[in-house]
Amino acid sequence: MQCVACGARYPPHPRLVRCPRCGGLLDVKVEPARPPSWRLWEQRRPGVWRYRELLPAVSGVKPVSIGEGATPLVELENIGRMLGFRRLYAKNEGQNPTGSFKDRGMTVAVTLAKAAGARALVVASTGNTAASVSAYGARAGLRRIVVVPRGKTALGKLAQSVLYGADIVEIEGSFDDALRAVMEAVGRDARLYPLNSFNPWRLEGQKTLAYEVVEALGGEPPDWVVVPVGNAGNISAIWKGFRELHRHGLIDRLPRMAGVQAEGAAPLARAWRKGLNEPLFVDKPETRATAIRIGHPVNWPKAMRAVRESNGVFTMVSDREILRAQAMLARLEGVAVEPASAASLAGLIKLVEEGVISSDETVVIVLTGHGLKDPQAMLEAGARRYVAAGVEDAVKLVTSLAGG
Numbered sequence: 001m002q003c004v005a006c007g008a009r010y011p012p013h014p015r016l017v018r019c020p021r022c023g024g025l026l027d028v029k030v031e032p033a034r035p036p037s038w039r040l041w042e043q044r045r046p047g048v049w050r051y052r053e054l055l056p057a058v059s060g061v062k063p064v065s066i067g068e069g070a071t072p073l074v075e076l077e078n079i080g081r082m083l084g085f086r087r088l089y090a091k092n093e094g095q096n097p098t099g100s101f102k103d104r105g106m107t108v109a110v111t112l113a114k115a116a117g118a119r120a121l122v123v124a125s126t127g128n129t130a131a132s133v134s135a136y137g138a139r140a141g142l143r144r145i146v147v148v149p150r151g152k153t154a155l156g157k158l159a160q161s162v163l164y165g166a167d168i169v170e171i172e173g174s175f176d177d178a179l180r181a182v183m184e185a186v187g188r189d190a191r192l193y194p195l196n197s198f199n200p201w202r203l204e205g206q207k208t209l210a211y212e213v214v215e216a217l218g219g220e221p222p223d224w225v226v227v228p229v230g231n232a233g234n235i236s237a238i239w240k241g242f243r244e245l246h247r248h249g250l251i252d253r254l255p256r257m258a259g260v261q262a263e264g265a266a267p268l269a270r271a272w273r274k275g276l277n278e279p280l281f282v283d284k285p286e287t288r289a290t291a292i293r294i295g296h297p298v299n300w301p302k303a304m305r306a307v308r309e310s311n312g313v314f315t316m317v318s319d320r321e322i323l324r325a326q327a328m329l330a331r332l333e334g335v336a337v338e339p340a341s342a343a344s345l346a347g348l349i350k351l352v353e354e355g356v357i358s359s360d361e362t363v364v365i366v367l368t369g370h371g372l373k374d375p376q377a378m379l380e381a382g383a384r385r386y387v388a389a390g391v392e393d394a395v396k397l398v399t400s401l402a403g404g
């Protein structure tokens, strides 16, 4: 393992999640025991563990798995046609077991944590990470503690953590406050094992999204991958996945990465626009897209590197654009996503308008979480709703609507 800040190297260990020397982020380097190949992988069941040559070794341990990964790459036929694309796809991560991409990382990191003897898992969360750790921790028989912003966590996500039986700490403050609290607690009590995305083992699982995209596209990478950015772990992990495929000769070129933030929570996109190398942190982030309402993204060095190395871009979109994109996905493609996920479509539309992405390129947008996570946002989408006084009235309404 190597620190991305000071360059110090360490022998890999699941307990090692930050650089002991400088506190920086760590990068895991997996050296495969045998060469990875598409032919080998094709013989296995689809899902995260199909790619085990490029995942941390968990020899002798049964993975803590609930069927994560193998999510559909949906061709966005109607939106694609509208925007002039011939090859526009959405990787629908909402179809993971707890409804978000976090499950890819959690299956790997919880497996390692359990093998390393962890007793209590802990995360700060806007909701999805909490739901995921609550489920995987339950499966592993471990205690799980989630710290979420009080009154600011989408109902579906909170309900998941309740049902999965986590201990829920609701903090008066933002996600960034929750993360500070978790880091402080982990520093004070060695029984706690943190599972936010600064834990590099989690990102190892998340990188498999890149492998699946290439596999679904017949061995070819897309030209662009567009990803919503909150705590900035996913864009870093996906880029790592593509780089590894390239390093092992499984693809011969790399995609460009586009990171999309909400205007009210855009420390990376604002810095990018000004040509800065460090984020313009936001102390009071605000956006309807709760999953990316983050002002101090912990993975910013990795995310900056991903976008810079890939010759990509950061951009930001308004809440209005996000909610419009959410409605487009649902009403034109039948794909229900939470608002943060729709940031990727809103960002794509902006980048096409600005001439950064061209409609003759192959683009994959990442849809990070299911629409049911945030039922309130779904209801706010504004349906045509009618009240019928009884059966006869309902019949009249339905038949009149048939011609409408």
Ligand SMILES: N[C@@H](CCOP(=O)(O)O)C(=O)O
Residues within 6 Å of the ligand: 123, 124, 125, 126, 127, 128, 129, 130, 175, 195, 196, 197, 198, 230, 231, 233, 234, 290, 291, 292
């Ligand atoms: N949106 C996230 C925020 C935490 O991100 P993580 O990837 O560091 O766990 C969430 O769902 O909690």
